[in-house]
Amino acid sequence: MKRVSDVWKLYEDLKTVGQEEIPLEEAYGRVLAYPVVAPLDFPPFPRSTMDGYALKAEDTFGASLSSPIPFKVVGEVEMGKAPTFVLGEGEAAYVPTGGMLPEGANGVIMVEHVRGISQGEIEVLRPIAPWENVMRPGEDFKKGELLLEKGRRLKPQDLGICATIGLKYLTVFKKPRVGIISTGDEIVPVEAEPALGQIRNSNAYMLMGFVKQEGGAPLFLGHVRDRKEELIDSLKKAVELCDMVLVSGGSSVGTRDLVAKALEELGAEVLVHGVAISPGKPTLFAKVDQVPIWGLPGHPASCAIVTMVLVLPSLRKIGGEEPYLPPFRSYIKARVKRNVPSASGREDYIRVVLEKRGEEVWAEPIFSKSGALWPLVRGQGLLKVELEREGLVEGEEVTVYLL
Numbered sequence: 001m002k003r004v005s006d007v008w009k010l011y012e013d014l015k016t017v018g019q020e021e022i023p024l025e026e027a028y029g030r031v032l033a034y035p036v037v038a039p040l041d042f043p044p045f046p047r048s049t050m051d052g053y054a055l056k057a058e059d060t061f062g063a064s065l066s067s068p069i070p071f072k073v074v075g076e077v078e079m080g081k082a083p084t085f086v087l088g089e090g091e092a093a094y095v096p097t098g099g100m101l102p103e104g105a106n107g108v109i110m111v112e113h114v115r116g117i118s119q120g121e122i123e124v125l126r127p128i129a130p131w132e133n134v135m136r137p138g139e140d141f142k143k144g145e146l147l148l149e150k151g152r153r154l155k156p157q158d159l160g161i162c163a164t165i166g167l168k169y170l171t172v173f174k175k176p177r178v179g180i181i182s183t184g185d186e187i188v189p190v191e192a193e194p195a196l197g198q199i200r201n202s203n204a205y206m207l208m209g210f211v212k213q214e215g216g217a218p219l220f221l222g223h224v225r226d227r228k229e230e231l232i233d234s235l236k237k238a239v240e241l242c243d244m245v246l247v248s249g250g251s252s253v254g255t256r257d258l259v260a261k262a263l264e265e266l267g268a269e270v271l272v273h274g275v276a277i278s279p280g281k282p283t284l285f286a287k288v289d290q291v292p293i294w295g296l297p298g299h300p301a302s303c304a305i306v307t308m309v310l311v312l313p314s315l316r317k318i319g320g321e322e323p324y325l326p327p328f329r330s331y332i333k334a335r336v337k338r339n340v341p342s343a344s345g346r347e348d349y350i351r352v353v354l355e356k357r358g359e360e361v362w363a364e365p366i367f368s369k370s371g372a373l374w375p376l377v378r379g380q381g382l383l384k385v386e387l388e389r390e391g392l393v394e395g396e397e398v399t400v401y402l403l
Contacts, residue, residue, distance in 0.1 A: 001274040004347050007310055008325060010271050011317045015290045017174045017243050024162055027154050029215055030172040031320045036148035039165055041138035046101040048108045050133040053122065055092040057107035057130040068123035077102065092122060101134060108133040151322025173320030175217040179238035180207050182223045183231060183249040183258060184298060203248040203303050210307050214315050231262040239291045243318055249298030259284055259295040276346040276387060280306035300373035305349050328401035334361040340392040342385040351379035352400060363400050379403060
């Protein structure tokens with residue numbers, strides 16, 4: 001069996017999908033294929049961050065409620081226009097939030113800190129520091145500065161900064177096409193009424209959700225009975241159409257190991273058959289014509305945890321995302337609420353619910369078998385017992401990966 005960390009190392013050789021240019025409005029959640037570098041200083045001019053009066057900050061020194069300093073108001077800044085006047089000593093001009101400061105000004109006094117004393121004249125009631133309430137040129141970012149790295153999955157704020165520098169189109173990695181194949185004589189469609197001994201195809205829908213979550217394009221290629229020839233035909237079709245293939249069921253070592261046998265006849269390079277992880281030990285990872293193929297356990301909880309820990313990082317890798325590890329991006333520290341037994345020599349992932357006790361968070365383990373999906377739905381996180389450990393002790397501080 002391979003360690004989880006050894007499986008991750010295999011991703012370095014996975015082929016990345018191609019690139020495409022898309023409009024900025026379609027770029028949310030996509031992965032950048034090139035870095036974005038600032039073509040200019042921003043802001044390109046001094047901007048007010050408050051509604052107030054632009055003036056020379058040094059002229060306000062010594063101002064107070066009992067000893068205000070008068071200023072002559074010589075103009076008003078219009079939004080979207082550059083001021084045509086210059087401020088002299090003891091002069092001020094009204095400026096709205098975001099407005100450009102006129103020449104001669106190096107600060108803005110908030111309207112709350114002035115009072116009018118006559119038409120065209122105000123009194124300043126407190127001093128301000130130079131450049132107070134002002135965003136100076138280049139203060140946000142400077143020309144040549146790296147704004148967004150290659151491999152970044154774009155967030156809403158990223159689209160905003162691209163718009164700020166005038167990028168109408170972005171070059172991104174294509175969405176990886178992920179083929180999903182279900183196997184097993186006991187599987188029936190979701191709309192069917194299962195007979196005794198049959199179950200509905202839950203894994204296909206769960207896997208499609210995981211693929212969409214990571215920005216991929218899932219393609220359900222149907223359900224295959226426990227017939228090697230049928231599986232070979234489905235795998236051939238999947239390899240032609242897709243950038244990655246997920247096969248649910250049939251990955252356990254034994255006489256019914258159809259996935260491994262079918263891949264062998266296709267000339268696959270089998271990289272992994274068995275991982276030191278629980279649940280999910282009988283996981284298979286192979287490549288056919290450089291297309292990665294995962295043989296996933298049929299039990300829903302095993303399928304889900306292997307997908308989160310192993311499959312999703314590999315999907316990020318072929319989709320161009322950097323970094324593609326670790327598999328879980330959000331985690332908290334908590335104390336385990338009871339003893340957790342585990343066998344040494346495997347990474348054990350336990351579903352937990354979280355409880356706040358004063359300033360601490362406690363994790364309540366949900367002990368269940370690999371065929372149970374409800375504990376994974378109910379669980380708020382996964383607790384990992386490390387490979388070398390033989391369990392956890394009640395009250396021990398642990399890391400919980402949030403679901």
